[in-house]
Amino acid sequence: MAFQIPEGWTAQAYRFALDPTATQERAIRSHCGAARFAYNHMLALVKAVIDQRSAERSYGVPDDEMTPALGWSLAALRRTWNRRKDTAAPWWSVNSKEAYNSGLNGLARGLDAWSASRKGARAGAAVGFPRFKSKHRVADSVRFTTGAIRVDHDRHHVTLPVLGTIHTHESTRKLARRIEAGTARILAATVKYDGRRWYCAFAVIVKAKRIMYRACRPPHPVVGVDVGVKDLLVVAAPDGTEIERIPAPKPLAAAHRKLRTLQRRAARQRGRWDPATGTRQDPSKRWLRTQTRIARIHARVANIRRHELHTVTTELVRNHNVIVVEDLNVAGMSRRGGAYKRGLNRAIGDGALGRIRTLLGYKTAWNNARLVTADRWFPSTQTCSRCQAKTKLALRDRTYYCRNGCPPIDRDTNAAINLARLGEPLSNGGVSRTGTGSSPAASDPAGDGCGAIHKTFPTDSAGKAGGIEASTPHSLQSVGVWGLPIRKERLPEMNRHTELTQVTGRA
Structure with a gap:
């Protein structure tokens, strides 16, 4: 039975940097390697069974005489692994059983996603068949769901199965206080290496x-938020007031020159592959050091981006009741274009535009605010915020000139105003959202904060029960576009000379 979040509770995650000793780091890497080994071993078995049954079917072998099929669920993979581990991995007792279960859970989820994608039951892009994991290509990670998982009382140590007590780089008081108060319970812990240091994320x-209510009504209860590459956020009110404009931090662009230098240096060094023969080789120590420096720069870029996004989204949900954003197809925006669009695609990825709506999705629920998602085809940028006339704009046009002679306005501010007006009917207050459903296993959700409710989560509930991200998915209300079609309507081209004459009175 899938785990369900009890009524009045919600899923969150707390992430802490670790300072393991050399012995503890070797043990962590051993657990990550064990998870990767179990994943690769069972994936090879799954592929072998599929190929064998396909060959037997081509030879006309009856179904009852074919090689038995191998179950793809987590429980089936775990039963098969337990029968084979003594011969396949006689050293298995060195690591926690949760390490192998972590790899099997990843394989079960990958196979389930591939199967659902083939049947058309999974939204989004097509999912390929799971690939083998290499320690050089996949970040080290291991997940614990049972055993001694806790935050120690000194608030500077965490305890994990087999690994023992590990010192944290930062205080764990935020989580420790909630556990002591009985308002939080740990479900799982994931240890991961990001290229710079080890982290432990508690689901x-x-x-x-x-x-239930805000002490005072904010000056601007309803705002529209336009996200972009040049300015990360432009916040405006329905009355046309631009409240805030936050420039994009562009951490990847700032580190681009240093990354380019290091990557060119790595290309001249002896890497893992011989470019002449295309065969594998042992890399040089200098190449490994260069790769470590590259990974650390990427980790720093990700941390800067994450900090900025959390800062601005938290400020938004605390200061406004209704927030309106666009439903951007970020993947489609950066999918094509070739060399001439390479810089724009890089900037779109650097801004993490799609992540903003995800963060607002769960933070609005925590702060009794409301998130409204405008329809993807709502022409917020091309509609005049004063007279509602529509004018076609190119990406290079930073100022909106209305064809009816309205005063010029910044295109991002104009879009934010149009978005804010979509949320005006909802300005009476936010909507409280809570987790739904209950489970007998979770009848005492407070507990002592140690360990997991289930011994192991089913495949389809790992992400829902807490996952690695610091949120739980919430439904977002979509708003109609008020009869402003854009798909089939040909928007008029803008005559800059004529419009400037109307605005300024000069030819």
């Missing part, structure tokens, strides 16, 4: 703190 369920 927890917490008792939601619902703000």
